[in-house]
Amino acid sequence: MDQPLGGGATAVARAHSNIALVKYWGKRDAALNTPAVGSISVTLAALYTDTRVTFRPDLSGDEFWLDGSRSDATRVSRVLDLVRRRAATDRYAVVSSTNNFPTGAGLASSASGFAALAVAAAGASGLTLADRELSILARHGSGSAARSIFGGFAEMHAGVAADGSDAYAEQLLEPADWPLSVAVAITERGEKSINSTIGMGESATTSPFYQAWQDSAADDLAEMRAAIAARDFARLGELSEYNCLKLHALMLSTRPALIYWNAATVAAMHVVRGLRADGVPAYFTIDAGPQVKVLCLPADSAAVRGALALVPGVHEVRMSALGPGAHRLE
Numbered sequence: 001m002d003q004p005l006g007g008g009a010t011a012v013a014r015a016h017s018n019i020a021l022v023k024y025w026g027k028r029d030a031a032l033n034t035p036a037v038g039s040i041s042v043t044l045a046a047l048y049t050d051t052r053v054t055f056r057p058d059l060s061g062d063e064f065w066l067d068g069s070r071s072d073a074t075r076v077s078r079v080l081d082l083v084r085r086r087a088a089t090d091r092y093a094v095v096s097s098t099n100n101f102p103t104g105a106g107l108a109s110s111a112s113g114f115a116a117l118a119v120a121a122a123g124a125s126g127l128t129l130a131d132r133e134l135s136i137l138a139r140h141g142s143g144s145a146a147r148s149i150f151g152g153f154a155e156m157h158a159g160v161a162a163d164g165s166d167a168y169a170e171q172l173l174e175p176a177d178w179p180l181s182v183a184v185a186i187t188e189r190g191e192k193s194i195n196s197t198i199g200m201g202e203s204a205t206t207s208p209f210y211q212a213w214q215d216s217a218a219d220d221l222a223e224m225r226a227a228i229a230a231r232d233f234a235r236l237g238e239l240s241e242y243n244c245l246k247l248h249a250l251m252l253s254t255r256p257a258l259i260y261w262n263a264a265t266v267a268a269m270h271v272v273r274g275l276r277a278d279g280v281p282a283y284f285t286i287d288a289g290p291q292v293k294v295l296c297l298p299a300d301s302a303a304v305r306g307a308l309a310l311v312p313g314v315h316e317v318r319m320s321a322l323g324p325g326a327h328r329l330e
Contacts, residue, residue, distance in 0.1 A: 106289010
């Protein structure tokens with residue numbers, strides 16, 4: 001629990017990964033890390049990050065440990081600097097994060113990681129922040145982290161304000177409001193070859209489809225909101241696939257092309273379409289990485305998992321319900 005900051009303070013938080021149904025790609029303001037387009041996501045119960053933050057008087061800089069190894073603290077310090085400024089302290093921190101799923105492999109570990117960091121850092125510094133404030137804080141580390149502050153369904157607003165104050169996420173539905181299942185087919189355990197932030201910048205400057213991607217975002221968001229409000233699974237799934245493939249068309253038209261898929265990724269996509277042809281409603285979505293996430297109804301989760309497990313190159317299939325928002329563990 002919180003201790004007086006003068007004597008060093010520690011807090012531990014857990015945040016869950018999320019997958020975007022309507023995706024975010026591109027930045028409106030790189031310095032503020034505001035997105036070029038809005039997004040809508042679901043938070044996953046089965047994939048999470050635990051982060052411990054300890055502010056100490058004996059440090060000359062922030063330390064960041066990820067899955068037991070010392071890592072670059074630049075992005076972590078960006079978030080901690082905002083916390084220090086608000087808490088009126090100059091103490092540096094030791095940050096230790098552990099993921100229960102592959103890191104940097106297209107499974108949104110940065111989303112869960114920076115959401116957990118925001119909650120733990122606020123707690124360790126003695127700040128009491130509303131969810132919207134935590135969402136903005138997490139966004140400075142990772143754009144998708146703003147959504148992992150919330151459970152169930154969440155929408156991230158791109159915003160228009162020059163200071164980024166209206167670029168935040170908010171919850172659309174609690175997990176129990178519309179229980180769905182997500183199968184995560186892991187086709188590669190290592191880190192992806194091209195960092196998302198770098199890839200976004202390259203798409204914005206080289207793809208002839210980038211403007212069309214931005215121009216069509218509002219329609220996709222409106223349709224997805226309507227599908228969620230109506231609990232229309234077929235509409236939600238069809239739009240998720242469409243938006244996913246539109247994003248990857250943008251990536252493929254980037255110079256040099258951003259090709260995140262591998263052979264198992266493509267094979268899994270065909271298996272999902274085969275399931276639908278056989279009467280099992282299931283829909284895929286793929287972020288900037290080779291992993292395939294499949295949305296399905298809980299009653300069909302065993303059939304979906306079994307079909308994906310047979311795909312050559314799929315190392316593991318994790319099933320997940322929709323998960324909770326970021327929260328303190330201690």
